[in-house]
Amino acid sequence: MVIAALKRIFGSANDRHVKRFQGRVDAINALEPELSKLTDEQLRARTAEFRQQLANGTKLDDLLVPAFATVREASKRALGMRHFDVQLIGGMVLNERSIAEMRTGEGKTLVATLPVYLNALTGNGVHVVTVNDYLAKRDAEWMGQVYKFLGLTFGIIIHDLSDEQRKAAYAADVTYGTNNEFGFDYLRDNMKYSRAQMVQRGHAFAIVDEVDSILIDEARTPLIISGPSEDRSDLYTKVDAIIPIIGEGDFDLDEKQRAVTFTDQGIEKLEERLAAEGLLKSESLYDLENVALVHHLNSALRAHKMFQRDKDYIVRNDEVVIIDEFTGRMMPGRRYSEGLHQALEAKEHVKIQPENQTLASITFQNYFRLYKKLAGMTGTAATEAAEFADIYGLDVVTIPTNVPVQRKDDDDAIYRTAAEKFDAIADIIIDCQKRGQPVLVGTTSIEKSEMLAELLRQKKVGEMKVLNARYHEQEAHIVADAGVPGAITIATNMAGRGTDIKLGGNLEMRVAEQAAGLEGAERDAKIAEISAKIEADKQKALAAGGLMVIGTERHESRRIDNQLRGRSGRQGDPGHSKFFLSLQDDLMRIFPVESMDSMLSKLGLEQGEAITHPWVTKAIERAQGRVEARNFDIRKNILKYDDVMNDQRKVIFEQRLDLMDSEDVSDTITEMRHDVVDDIIAKAIPERSYPEQWNTEQLEAAVKTYLNIEVPVKAWAEEDDIDVEMVRERITKAADDAFAAKEERTLKSLADSGMANPTVMRQVEKSILLQSIDGLWREHLVTLDHLSKVVGWRGLAQRDPLNEYKQEAFELFQAMLANLRELVTTQLSHVEIQTRAPEPAPAPDLSQLEETHIDPFTGENDAEGELLTRPRTAAAAAGAAGLAPIDPKLLVGVSRNAPCPCGSGKKFKHCHGAY
Incomplete structure (x- = not known):
């Protein structure tokens, strides 16, 4: 107070x-x-x-x-x-x-x-x-x-x-x-x-x-950029055929966490069936040999038990297309990861696209x-x-409106069942249509929007428009006409539609549709006619109370509900909004409002009756607030993990930019080579060890593998005053000399062939370095993705999963950099740049070459089928092509794309006009 x-x-x-x-x-x-x-x-x-x-x-x-x-x-x-x-x-x-x-x-x-x-x-x-x-x-x-x-x-x-x-x-x-x-x-x-x-x-x-x-x-x-990997469509199909044996008691479904897992009973069923199908590689499903199979089974279970057609995705043109939960829009080109999309394709019996390997990714936050x-x-x-x-x-910062808002927001009406709720919604829509009041109905899925549309058809309601992912292309036009008197528009989630609902209609859209092609006075007259009609319709809609917004249920987020409400009452227009709920709605079922069911029971509501009170509306909004807070925590936790990857991504991307900007990366290459020498010596020669304790064979083999040179480490170890620093200096000098000799050979070869280019080695170094970074970074992304999915189990050992992830991700990053040094050094040590003097180019076979010129008016290739060796006179052209002679006067003024006057049936440009 x-x-x-x-x-x-x-x-x-x-x-x-x-x-x-x-x-x-x-x-x-x-x-x-x-x-x-x-x-x-x-x-x-x-x-x-x-x-x-x-x-x-x-x-x-x-x-x-x-x-x-x-x-x-x-x-x-x-x-x-x-x-x-x-x-x-x-x-x-x-x-x-x-x-x-x-x-x-x-x-x-x-x-x-x-x-x-x-x-x-x-x-x-x-x-x-x-x-x-x-x-x-x-x-x-x-x-x-x-x-x-x-x-x-x-x-x-x-x-x-x-x-x-x-x-x-x-x-x-x-x-x-x-x-x-x-x-x-x-x-x-x-x-x-x-x-x-x-x-x-x-x-x-x-x-x-x-x-x-x-x-x-x-x-x-x-956001993920990925490339195709191994095709496993056959395995997805086989696993999908097995999932129908999973019934009640064989899996646990947690709708709040969006998670589903097999129970022990379900695993026993699966093992028996998989063994019969010959898919089980050992007795237990969870043996190491069956890791890939478990992954496929989990994806198929999620596809069947958690994802619903026409709610989470639709099938269109033999493809599974994801539907955005918040906007209700299709997201073509976007695919679920971890094999889930392939599992959905197997479920719907459409073509299974191969799984993709992540090449690069980033979150919108980062x-x-x-x-x-x-x-x-x-x-x-x-x-x-x-x-x-x-x-x-x-x-x-909330900006005040230019004109005070006139919209009236009613308290929610709550019914016992969804059937009662939809009957009440149909009644209010019919009433609005009779009075000429435009209605916008917001639903949460395609399935519910089409179910409501069918109910209205059964009640003989007039014309209505349904806006969901199936009719995505007509989105702007459907929304633009939603303010016409008596119009009924049923839409899935109005988030970010971007087109205003103007009472009476949208002038710009109408002009684009009805005045297209008109010019001058005729166009002006048409625009005036459209404007007058829209103004008259606006007055009718205003008299009926403005746009009526009906919500068929509450969303998990108050923000989405507010977006729907906000469609009514623009620029000071009158308007009305009301949400209808039932205890069978997803929000009320998964996140129940305390004692709501008992309250409705005590009130003794009869069939078709609803409870409406500000306290109830506030109780539901508090429940939504708790869900929003929980979802925020989930997103924040995911971001903490991605921030670890993001720090590494910045290092890699900045390093790539520095390398691209550098004309000469030889210093970096030399430093990498010296680091590799240090690494292989550290592995073969323990600290403070005597020469007889050195693993000379390992060191010689490593030098040959990574540096492509042979050094007598075994002989060196028998010298009286030898120590590890002397070995390091000798191997480093031998590696540098070998690399310098290779560069000298390359330059001499280029000079001998007349292709002298002193920067060629620098270009090769740069190319190998960038390609190696990209390849190892892709592998690193996959490893981090797998780590993030399993590190949560560390919590059972009373260890913080995030700290564990940070530590292991850092160690993996260090290992990746070590692998990069080894990979680049090995490739440059073994690569040989071959040069050959260019052979004299043979004279072109003109009969095999074609000319191309696209006619800007017809879009056809003007030179299609013509040869560079074609004769240059009409008579020669006719003779060469075996065409009958024709009076040259008939050829005058004939269009290139017209039929040839000779009656051959060909176009003139491909017949007697081919000169």
Whole structure:
């Protein structure tokens, strides 16, 4: 009570935080009359002025007021959109490395132009990160008009671009793209062998749109670049055929932990069946020989007992496609690891793709922490403020709405059964449709969205649209029309859809669909007609109460529920939201609210009756808060393990960059060779030992293996004054001399063949070094992945698994570096660079060569089938091709792609026109 009273008097911490920006907002507003008088060229010239000021030492923050004022004026002229004062505040929050929480419809896309422009003035590049290719392309082309007006360049990173296109996009002042593309480009860059091949140019500043979706939801799984390994599809099929024998009591399922394991009873069944199938290599399933088989069985069990079709994945075009749990979107190209995806493919009897070997990986947490300056924006971040602060060092600031929110949020209605709940939802949808009120229904899975749609069809409800992963392509159009009076839209998880629901309809979408191809007065008339229709429909929707949002159940995260609610009541429009729950919902079943069932029983609710009370709603939200805290702990724990790998990743990637930048790596190679000498001596000659205790045979063999030289260590050991330092010096000198001799031989060979190139050995050294690093790093990633999955068992021995993982990962890293030294030294010691004088090139066989020229209008190859030796006159062409003579007058004016006048049926260019 006291805290609430103090908040009313002094305002919350967030209110005070927002209030301190007001002075700058006033200063920006004061510049508006002055800037409005400038010509377009004068306004554009301010960009060069700002850049010059930065070059002269002015701080970036000192330019915030004039830069923001410039962007606002440019937006008015290029887009016809003027930033509201609250949008200016949002831009300042983003510039301060924070997250701006702005409600749906408050114009986050426009807000981003302010800090993007300001930070792009430095010339280091700004990345704007979105959740899908559609939004990246839409936002870049839309807001790009402002950047172009002000003299900045912008690029777009989407799927299926070449490296040259990507490099050009990253070289622009502003680059829009998806989180996946930015992350994968970073990984791919660190697999390249020269700086010139890399596409990214650094990580200066990034603004992440739908920041909660990307940095929390999507951050649960790492980005992985992998390559195919051994094909085991036959084994997956055989194991999948065995799993149906597993019944109740044969496995334990923990839905909270998302884990499933075989019981002793189940293992006995499996061993008996596997032995009969000839798959068991020894008596016990858990003998060492059956490790791979256990892995396959566990993957198949998870596929059958934990993953549901049309909820966790769908089958499309003979492929298993993952569905994102939070957004309900398909994620084509993304695959489960550890053989789980192959197990799902076997379960669904589609083509089993081979397992992949990890070549490079990174989590979103560690990728986005590469940026020197990071900010984000979303409609729902406050509930995850602790995670943003802890993991990314980002504060969350809630920006007030431009117009007060008019939406009415009802308390949850809780029913005993799911059937009663869905009947109640159907009734309210029918009522809304009769009154002309648009309805948006949020479900948690494809299965439930289609089940509700079928129920509505049975009740003779009119037209409805279902938005889920099956209809992903029509997403923007379905959402855009969800505000039409009487419209019914059923959607799986509205997280980050990126398209506003405007009452009456979306003008831009309608114009793009209905006015396409029209020009001039005809187009203007059509746009006026569409605008009038939308305005009339908007008034009908407003009169009916605005958009009605219905939640069919609560999500584990309050944030996802708030995203659904936030679709209604944009820009001060009226709206309504209500969630319907039942005790059979996943959240209520897996994470039960204490005494809820007994409470409903005591109330004696009859069939179809619900309980609705603020206390109940708060109790459910508290349960969601506990689940969120638990999920945060899980993500945080995973990140602690990944941080260990990340430290090693940074070392490897930085080392690769240093090597790529170096023209000469001979000093590194020499140092490695000397370290190898030290290592092999340490293994063969114990400390403080006498020569007769030395393992001379081992040392001689190791020198031959690693250094490709022969040294008489056994004879040396018989010398009177010999010691280990003398042995080290002799072996080191012999290795260096052998390497120098090899380099001299190579250079002489090149000179003799007329190919003198003094840098050839440096190039070979660099290439072998980079390839060796990459190969060992891949193996190291696999080893660390396996270690992270088993190290948890150390807790049973009262040892901290994380500390154990850190220690062993460090030891494995040291071992990897030792292996690198040995591998590089061995390869360079054994490699022989062969040179041959180039043989005179034979005269080309012109009859086998073809010319290619694509007709820009037809897309056909103009020279298809023609030879370089073809005759150059019409008569010669006809004779050479065995064509009948034809009157040359008939050939005049014939199009190259028209049928030949001779009646052969061929195109003119392939017949008498082939000259």
